Amino acid sequence: xxxxxxxxxxxxxxxxxxxxxxxxxxxxxxxxxxxxxxxxxxxxxxxxxxxxxxxxxxxxxxxxxxxxxxxxxxxxxxxxxxxxxxxxxxxxxxxxxxxxxxxxxxxxxxxxxxxxxxxxxxxxxxxxxxxxxxxxxx
Numbered sequence: 001x002x003x004x005x006x007x008x009x010x011x012x013x014x015x016x017x018x019x020x021x022x023x024x025x026x027x028x029x030x031x032x033x034x035x036x037x038x039x040x041x042x043x044x045x046x047x048x049x050x051x052x053x054x055x056x057x058x059x060x061x062x063x064x065x066x067x068x069x070x071x072x073x074x075x076x077x078x079x080x081x082x083x084x085x086x087x088x089x090x091x092x093x094x095x096x097x098x099x100x101x102x103x104x105x106x107x108x109x110x111x112x113x114x115x116x117x118x119x120x121x122x123x124x125x126x127x128x129x130x131x132x133x134x135x136x137x138x
Contacts, residue, residue, distance in 0.1 A: 011054050018047060 022043045 008058075011058065015047075015051065015054070018050065022047065
C-alpha cells in the first residue's frame with residue numbers, strides 16, 4: 001500500500017516537474033511566435049505521450065496488485081476451509097467417542113440393574129417361601 005502511494009507521488013511529481021520545466025524552457029527561449037507555438041505543440045504532444053505511457057504503467061501495476069490480492073485471498077479461503085474441515089472432523093470424532101462411551105456406560109448400568117433386580121426378586125421369593133414354610137409349620 002505504501003509502495004503504491006510512493007509510486008503515485010513519484011508519478012505526480014514527475015509530471016508536474018515536466019510541465020513546469022517545459023513551460024519555463026519555452027518561455028525563456030528566444031524564438032518567434034510561430035516557432036514558440038510549434039514548440040509548445042510539440043511539448044504538449046510529448047507530454048500527452050508520456051502521460052499515456054505512465055497511465056499504462058499505472059494500469060499494469062494496479063492489475064498486478066489486484067491479481068496478487070485475489071491470489072492471496074483465494075489462498076486464505078482455502079486455508080480457512082481446510083482448518084474448518086479439520087475442526088469439523090475433530091468435533092465429529094469427539095462426538096462419536098462420547099456417544100460410544102455413553103452407550104457403554106448405559107449398557108453396563110442396564111446390566112447392573114438387571115442383576116440387582118434378579119437378586120432382589122430371588123431374595124423376595126426366598127422370603128415369601130420362608131414365610132409360607134413357617135406358616136405351614138404352625
